[in-house]
Amino acid sequence: MDLKHYKMPTCMVCPVKYESVFGEVDQTRLEDINVSKRVIPFKKKQTIFQANSVPNGLHIVHMGKVKLTKVNSLGIEQIIGFATKGDIFGYDSMLANQDYHITATAIDDCIICFIPKEKIIEMIRADGNFALKLFEHGFNEFTEIANNYSNMVQKPLRQKVALSLLFIMDSFGLNQEDVLDARLSREEIANIALSTTASTIRTLSEFNSEGLIELIGKQIKILDLPRLRQEADKY
């Protein structure tokens, strides 16, 4: 992906908006957003925003992948979600008038669109449908995150790792060879499973020798999806 020569469309014709909460915004307002928005490229591993900093706008992924993490009070990093094309993130803290409680980091090279807070608030006030759409989106995401935590806690590691693999698959999909289309480190997988690197690797090795997955270097190939799902649902 050559960001240098990528031609950024205006909001009015941007196809990404149809994958987001901005799909039904009318043209006049889109022109408005187009003027006030900023387009920001981020390199792989760059921080987009940091927990405890002050939010002053909403982020949308135009291109690339973003990881959203929390650091608990022990300093352990937990991955609570990913954002890909069309996903908005970070707006919950903004609308709660709080500092960010998560950190957003680019996984790939990314193009992020940024809409300032005042513009969003103006839209919520002016457009009830937009407000309702934002509620729906926000609270859906909330439910997902809460369910994830709820399910990860108090479960044996095998199950947590299996769930993590399914989560990665849902977020990024598989490529042609059934390989998880994400270059995540083992540590990052452990951060999804809310476990440690060593234990997670051990479990992946087990899955490998049991024929559920195949480890090809850092790549993970899904061999037996039904059994993997079964492992995730166990008990």
Added chain:
Amino acid sequence: MDLKHYKMPTCMVCPVKYESVFGEVDQTRLEDINVSKRVIPFKKKQTIFQANSVPNGLHIVHMGKVKLTKVNSLGIEQIIGFATKGDIFGYDSMLANQDYHITATAIDDCIICFIPKEKIIEMIRADGNFALKLFEHGFNEFTEIANNYSNMVQKPLRQKVALSLLFIMDSFGLNQEDVLDARLSREEIANIALSTTASTIRTLSEFNSEGLIELIGKQIKILDLPRLRQEADKY
């Protein structure tokens, strides 16, 4: 608390609204709400709504205490929060157009006010300030729950139990004798700590013999708050 002889005020003069998100709603609309709302009493231990049922309105605690629980896929109950006077609950699923993902249960005898979904949506459309207040409230709560999960996970039991005691204290306060003003069972405390009853009791006994708390029957008296906080923050 004698619910039979309690005289329910109209919304227009109800003092509880100032402790909720409805404090700044104007009189005309209050009269409107007053007509469409329902006032529902619940007895101790009664279910207010059940996970996986369909939300068709917003609940407000007028009087009493409510516990909000999730049951994970292992069937383990987790307490994710409490609602007391003026707290609204269950609206997130309603606005996400999803089924409830939590169950709400009366801890005490309660009086719950119920405002139908259409009325809330009408208000969000009509009143941008109300919408923004609801966003702020909802996402604040979201952050709290996410932080709670995040902090409970991957921590030693002593810390989780200490955090749970502080959480109960924040939710219900202490009475004159520094005793936690909530009649929660040991099992319920374990459900907050995301642990088991037996292990939680063991830890409470430790705290007891170490002089952090005093166990008086089911009552828990806080003896040394600073050390309890320290225990919760440890490492």
Added chain:
DNA sequence: CGTGTGATTGACGCCTGTCAACGTCTGTGG
């Protein structure tokens, strides 16, 4: 080719979940 980062595996020990036995309280019915 050397250095550093990440992946893997082994060894070890402890925390905590599980199960069971027993004590305590509460509320109900006779």
Added chain:
DNA sequence: CCACAGACGTTGACAGGCGTCAATCACACG
């Protein structure tokens, strides 16, 4: 008002899952 049953609280014994640490291996990069 008492007796009993059932729910809840408490404690002990035990096992094993998983976190921790460290050594080694694989690989990328200058």
